[in-house]
Each structure stands twice: as C-alpha cells, then as structure tokens.
Amino acid sequence: MNRGIGMSEQDAALRPQTRSRENTRARLLDAAAQVFAEVGLGETSVEAICERAGFTRGAFYSNFESKDQLFVELAARFASRQVEGVRERVAAMIESGPDLRGDRDDMVGLVEALDVPGDVRLGVLLMSEIKGRAMRDAKTAEAYLAQDAQMLREVAQLLEEIAQAKGLRLALPAEDAARTVLTAWEGAAVRAIAAGLPEQALLEARAKEVGRIAHLIIEHPSL
Amino acid sequence: MNRGIGMSEQDAALRPQTRSRENTRARLLDAAAQVFAEVGLGETSVEAICERAGFTRGAFYSNFESKDQLFVELAARFASRQVEGVRERVAAMIESGPDLRGDRDDMVGLVEALDVPGDVRLGVLLMSEIKGRAMRDAKTAEAYLAQDAQMLREVAQLLEEIAQAKGLRLALPAEDAARTVLTAWEGAAVRAIAAGLPEQALLEARAKEVGRIAHLIIEHPSL
DNA sequence: GGAGTTCGATACAGCGCTGTATCCGATACA
C-alpha cells in the first residue's frame, strides 16, 4: 500500500527518464548539501538527508556506506565544480582580454568570475563545513588542500594574465596575491552571512572587499 | 560508596581553596572548549564534556540549562578574552612606540600581539565553530559581530598609531586595513591547521602571511 | 513472458544521548 509515498513531487518530472542509480545518488548528494548547509555536518542525520531527497534510509545505505563517506564524496564534487567553474570563467575573461578596461574593474570582474553559479550562501556554508572537517581529519584535509591549491593556481594565472595584458605589475608573487584575494573573498562572505545580508548584498560586499585588495596588489608601472 | 570518584586528580590541588560554583562552571567551560575544538560543536555530547571536566551530568545540568546555553556563554568568554588580550598587547606596543624599528617589523610585531597566550590551535578551532554557528543562528551572530567589530577597532587603532609614530601612511582607511589583516590572519591559521603544521610553524606561517599584507598596507610617504 | 538482478522500502534491534527526579554529603548558620 501507499506505493510511491516518499517520492517527492518533483520526481514526477524526472521519472520518464532513466531513474538510474546515478540519479538517486545525485539527489541524495544535493539534499545532503542543503541539510549540511542549514544545520551543519554534525547536526545532520542520515534520516534528514533522505527525507529531503524524498527517499528512505534504505536508498541511502544502498548507495553510500555512511554519512562520512557521503560527505567526502560531496566535498569532492563540490570542490571539482568550484575549480571547474573558476577555470571556465578565468578562461572566458582572458579570452576577452582586449575588452578589459582598468585595473580596478578587472579585479571586480575577477570576483564575479569566482562566484560559481547557484546559491552562494549554500556554497559558503558548505565550504566552511569542509574546512572545519579538514582541520580535524587528515583525509579531508588532503582533499581540501588539493582543491585550494588548484584554486590558487587558477586565480594566480588570471592575475598574471591581466597584469600582463594591461602592462601592470603585481606587487606580490602571483600565488601570494591569489591567496590574499581568495582569503579575503571567503572572509567577506562569512561576515556577510553572519550579518544576515541577502544574496545580492553579499555579492556586493564581497566585490567591494576584493576590489580593495585588488588596488593594493596591482601596481601602476608609472609610479 | 565511591565518594570522590569522578573527581579528577588535579582537583586535589584545587580542593583546599573554595570549591565554589564558579570553579565548577569554569572547569566545565574549559572542558567544553577542548571538546568542541576536538570534534566540533555538533559532535560534542554533554556527557563528553562532563567526563573531560571530571564531573557527571548532574553537575552540568546544575550549572547550565543546555549545551547550547553553555556554548553561548563559552563563546562570550572566549570573545572577551580575545579582545582583552589584543587590547592589552596593543596598548603595550603603543607604549613602547619609540622602539619600533621599521614598518615590516612593526607589523610582524602586530601579529604576535594578536596571538592570545595559550593554545592557538584550540583558539582557531573554537573561533571557527563560533563563526559556523553565527552563520546559522542570529543570537550567536550578534555576539560574533560585536566581538569582531571590537577586534577591528583595536587593530585599526594600532595601525593608525604605528603609522603616525613612523611617519607612514596607510593605503586604506584604518578599519578596512584592519579587516584585511584580521581576515588574512585567520585564513592563514586555518590553512596551517589543515596542513597539520605544529604550533610553532603555524605561528610562523601566519606571521609571514600578515607581514605580506603589512607591506601592502603601509605606504612610504617618500614614494 | 519468464527468470534473474537490482534498487529502494519496510521492519527491527540496539545504543547513546538527553533531561529529570531523587538522593547524599558538605558547608553555613544558629
């Protein structure tokens, strides 16, 4: 009786296509990301994830070993998406190089390039969970540091290319400059979320903060 | 039977003096700070805190309403200590103004001034828990933002005083400069902990990072 | 269209944690 109960409404739309294992996994991962972001890793129960995804715990344990294993996978997926998103946007910005106007504007453009499409707040919260875990668990730390290093490289490259294109000089080695930018980028977001700013204001606050850093980092050769 | 079981060994030393309620509260708070730092807020059970403190849950519920309430109190205590520590050290640095040598060295000195005595790792982990909660809970956010603002003011003041004493100029408004410094300061620590660096290396990595920022922020008027 | 396989639902046993209610010993005060 009650077959189909537990299937969420939006499932109806998805059903025609292959209701594959991968689909289920993806939905569980998405749901987990949301719940983690809302209440934090430790406070999240497997049950809450399943409920959100429209499954029961049977589906969960059929797809994942444990909450921890799911989190690791989720973090990996998030990281690679993040890096990929930045990579694409960096490539796009460099492509459109001739259009870059001034140093400050370029840097604000960089900020926008860093923002992966989707819910920023969710991304920041998830990132903060990953960092928290990375500080306590060596396995997670390894993954986090690898992703961090990749991000740094991408941003560093962008900075170098922009500087070169505009005939400007970086006041720091590119990697150090990138680290400073990324740290400020994340820090600003955390403050904005704690302050309860809505999505749009968050982006503006972040852009402003990173714009400041940009001014410091890029030197005019004329000076 | 078994009177005294549950009393930790170090208690023996404390016992002669007034075994006051405050003492118990303080010990529970200390224990909570350690456990929170080790496993995270959500993963911490009241039982674990009590065990660490050498009490049973009876003592806990006799002194605190809940884990949440204890955490709020702990965060407040931590914040005020942090602010107080910085304030004192800032005052000390300003006092010894004539001895300041060069801009970079002054800034590295500033970093050291920021480090509150005690376990840095514990402080960073605790701070990160507070931030995580602040992003989800308005009450905690309020406290966090207040403390953050105070810290910013202290550091901003220090920057201004140093600049003035040395005849240098800040490239940014003092508050913005302070925010940049503090953000980098925290970010560097998180990376260092994730990388598994020991206490000493952590401090060095942090000093190096903040030193870089210092160079960017302080302008030589001669230029 | 029948057999095998797979995915997810359901049922269940067990545990750890919470919070309260009760008890005991120690200090404070008369």
Add this chain to the structure above:
DNA sequence: TGTATCGGATACAGCGCTGTATCGAACTCC
C-alpha cells in the same frame, strides 16, 4: 550540635538515530 541549603552524584525513562536484515517491485535480457 542540630537544622537548612546547596551542589553534585546516581538512577531512570524515553527518544531519535543508526545500521542491518528482509521483502517487494521494477527493469533487463534472453
């Protein structure tokens, strides 16, 4: 020295969560 109070220990009831074991239904492939 007897009584009141208070802080902390002990005992207990209940719950939510975990993980496993079982079951049923839908695809797959012949």
